[in-house]
Amino acid sequence: MKFLHISDLHLGKRVNEFSMLKDQKYILEQILSIAGRERADGVIIAGDIYDKPVPPAEAVQVFDRFLTALAREGRKVYAVSGNHDSAERIAFGAALMREQGVYIAPVYDGNVEKITEHDAYGDICIYLLPFVKPATVRHVLTREQEEKAGAVQENEEVTGQETAALTYDDAVRFAVERMEVDAAKRNILVAHQFVTGAGRCESEEVSVGGLDNVDAGIFERFDYVALGHIHTPQHIGRETVRYCGTPLKYSFSEAGQEKSVTVLEVKEKGDIVLSTVPLQPLHDMRKIRGTYREVMAAGGRAAREADPMQEDYVEITLTDEQDILDGIQKLRTVYPNLMRLVYDNSRTRQNQTFTAAEEVERKSELELFAEFYELQNNSPMSREQEEFMRRLIETAREEQEGQP
Ligand SMILES: [Mn+2]
Incomplete structure (x- = not known):
């Protein structure tokens, strides 16, 4: 059988205040056509379907369309919730969707849903483990101990397992050890955890203390582990x-990456062929660096040639010694999707870590006043007002510079 492995869709996510929904819709359509071209029997979604436990309505619609299209084409879906999802909301209607070949992990209650598929080589067992944390397992253990205590009355002493100090490693180990895995069959685990040794980037949520990692040894019994989270x-x-990996770049730390879909062809036991199909985003995310003049000239050229790269999500690093007055607005005339403007000059190099106060210092007077005006009036300045302020600031600056 052939499966696509995707994860971390983060539907509804905003990156630097830009909605990613159009890009997400576009990439899901591309994944649908890859599934068609590859003749995939199913699509594995390893968690973080949405970006928030209560996702925006549009994000739910986008996911709904994706699931419906897959089901209509006769492709199965195997999905688990991630740390960004609400396990309960993701599992809504799971029993109904099951009948359509859309398998969504129920909320973890000590047992894990296992789906058995069949092909020429025999059974393939797919285990759907939603994101678990120590508290999830502690909950299960406490409930089971209470049930046991109720059943045996005072005769038997309940082995009070030490649950207070459970780690992520303990929690996942517990969940995986409980799965009845038949080693003679081909076994796939779908999970959303941080496995020790994985290389992280900026768009992931780092847990406080960084103790959320689990050992890869836990997964020994599985022929393939379809992971999400990183x-x-x-x-x-x-x-x-x-x-x-994610289907889209969600931070500038990923600018140099190529996003892809993983394709796994599961043949006989011990024979899995892996490949990747690159994804082409609607807008790329990249970094640009240079002086204001250089960056504007390159952007102007791209605009004249109607180069689609002009619409990319960009972070621009200006190397000018002087901050450009109204820089973001000016640059956006040729880079409409400018997400972030930073300066790299002797001032910023001296002082690499910006505090909130220093963040304010990096803005031009006009930008600061525009923000203040908007806060006070709930609407931005008009062009005339902006022009008036610009002249006022320039006059003030000239006068100041004219003094000894
Ligand atoms: Mn994620």
Whole structure:
């Protein structure tokens, strides 16, 4: 059987205040056509379907269309919730969707849903483990101990397992050890956890203290582990313990990456063929660096040639010694999707870490006043007002500079 492995869709996510929904819709359509071209039997979604536990309505619609299209084409879906999702909301209607071949992990209650598929080589078992944290497992253990205590009355002493100090490693180990895995069959685990050794990037949520990692050894019994949570595609140890990565770049730390879909062809036991299909985003995310004049000239050229790259999400680093008055607005005339403007000059190099106060210092007077005006009036300045302020600021500056 052939499966696509995707994860971390983060539907509804905003990156630097830009909605990613159009880009997400576009990339899901591309994934649908890849599934068609590859003749995939199913699509594995390893968590973080949405960006928030209560996603915006549009994000739910986009996911609904994706699931419906897959089901209509006769492709199965195997999905689990991630740390960004609400496990309960993701599991809504799961029993109904099951009948359509859309398998969504129920909320973790100590047992994990196992789906058995069949092909010429025999059974393929797919285990759907939603994101678990120590509290999830502690909950299950406490409930089971209470049930046991109720059933045996005072005769038997309940083995009070030490649940207070559970780690993520303990929690995932507990969940995985409980799965009845038949080693003679081909077994796939779908999970959303941070496996020790994975390389992280900026768009992931780092847990406080950074103790959310689990050991890859836990997954020994599985022929393939379809992981989500880490946004850079990579394998951990063996090639078949794999993060497929996000379908889109969600931070500038990912600017140099190529996003892809992982394709796994499961043949006989011990034979899995892995490949990736690159994804082409609607807008790329990249970094641009240079002086204001250089960057504007390159942008102007792109605009004249109607180069689609002009619409990319960009972070511009200006190397000018003087901050450009109204820089963001000016640059946006040729880079409409400018997300972030930074300066790299002797001032910023002296002082690499910006505090909130220093963030304010980096803005031009006009930008600061525009923000203040908008706060006070709930609407931006008109062009005339902006022009008036610009002249006022310039006059003030000239006078100041004219003094000894
Ligand atoms: Mn994620």
